[in-house]
Amino acid sequence: METMASARLPPMRVAVVSDIHSNLLALEAVLDDxxxxxxxxxxxxxxxxxxxxxxxxxxDIIRHRCAISLAGNHDLGAIGSISIDDFNxxxxxxxxxxxxxxxxxxxxxxxxxxxxxxxxxxxMAHGSPREPVWEYVFSSRVALENFDNFGTNWCLVGHSHTxxxxxxxxxxxxxxxxxxSLEPITLHGRAIINPGSVGQPRDGDPRASYAxxxxxxxxxxxxxxxxxxxxxxxxxxVASLPPYLIDRLELGR
Ligand code: ZN
Numbered sequence: 001m002e003t004m005a006s007a008r009l010p011p012m013r014v015a016v017v018s019d020i021h022s023n024l025l026a027l028e029a030v031l032d033d034x035x036x037x038x039x040x041x042x043x044x045x046x047x048x049x050x051x052x053x054x055x056x057x058x059x060d061i062i063r064h065r066c067a068i069s070l071a072g073n074h075d076l077g078a079i080g081s082i083s084i085d086d087f088n089x090x091x092x093x094x095x096x097x098x099x100x101x102x103x104x105x106x107x108x109x110x111x112x113x114x115x116x117x118x119x120x121x122x123x124m125a126h127g128s129p130r131e132p133v134w135e136y137v138f139s140s141r142v143a144l145e146n147f148d149n150f151g152t153n154w155c156l157v158g159h160s161h162t163x164x165x166x167x168x169x170x171x172x173x174x175x176x177x178x179x180x181s182l183e184p185i186t187l188h189g190r191a192i193i194n195p196g197s198v199g200q201p202r203d204g205d206p207r208a209s210y211a212x213x214x215x216x217x218x219x220x221x222x223x224x225x226x227x228x229x230x231x232x233x234x235x236x237x238v239a240s241l242p243p244y245l246i247d248r249l250e251l252g253r
Contacts, residue, residue: 018158022052023199050074
C-alpha cells in the first residue's frame with residue numbers, strides 16, 4: 001500500500017466509503033454513483049465484512065477498486081485477529097458466519113490492512129485516531145480528546161455508521177458537530193469526518209451513505225444512494241443471518 005501511495009499522483013477528488021458490511025448491492029449502487037460524480041480515487045475506512053450476505057464479493061471489489069483500505073473491527077474479528085467476545089449476539093453470529101464463508105486469500109488480504117494510515121495529508125482510522133479499532137467518535141468530548149491524536153487537518157473515521165463532521169474550535173472549546181450536506185461545504189480548519197455507512201446506515205435513512213472529499217478545493221459533500229434493500233434482506237434470510245440485522249436494514253437504524 002505504501003509503495004502504491006508513493007508511486008501515484010496526488011488525487012484531487014476522493015470518494016470516501018466505509019462500513020460496507022458485506023452489502024454488495026449497496027456497494028454496487030455507490031460505485032455507480034461514484035462513476036457519475038467522477039473521482040480520482042476511492043478510499044475505504046474498513047468494516048468491509050460483517051452483518052451482510054456477500055462478504056467475498058465485497059472484499060474483491062474493495063481490493064481492486066480502492067487505492068486505500070483500512071481494516072475495521074468486523075474484518076479483524078472475521079479473521080480471528082481480535083477477540084469477538086465484546087460483539088453483541090447478532091454481530092457475533094454474523095461474524096462467525098462470515099469467517100466460515102470467506103477464503104484464506106480473503107483472510108490474508110484483510111489481515112494485511114492497517115487500522116490507521118496517513119495519506120496525502122489526511123489521517124484515516126476505522127474508529128478513532130486514538131483507538132483505531134474500537135472507539136466511536138460521537139460526542140464532542142471524545143472528539144476533543146481525539147484532535148490531540150492526529151497531526152493533519154482532517155481525520156476520516158467510520159465505525160459509528162453516522163455521517164457527520166466535527167470541527168475543531170480554538171482554545172479547547174468543545175468542537176462543533178455539523179451534518180454533512182449534499183451541497184459541498186468548505187472545511188475551515190481541522191475536522192473529524194465520518195462519511196456514514198454504505199451497507200448498514202444507522203442515521204434513520206436506509207439509503208447507502210458516502211462522501212466526496214475534494215482535497216484541492218477543501219470541500220466535502222455527502223451522497224445518499226438508494227438500492228434494492230429487499231433483495232439484500234432476502235439474501236440474508238437465505239444465509240440464515242440474524243433477523244434483527246435483516247429488519248434494521250430497511251429502517252436505517
Ligand atoms: Zn461497522
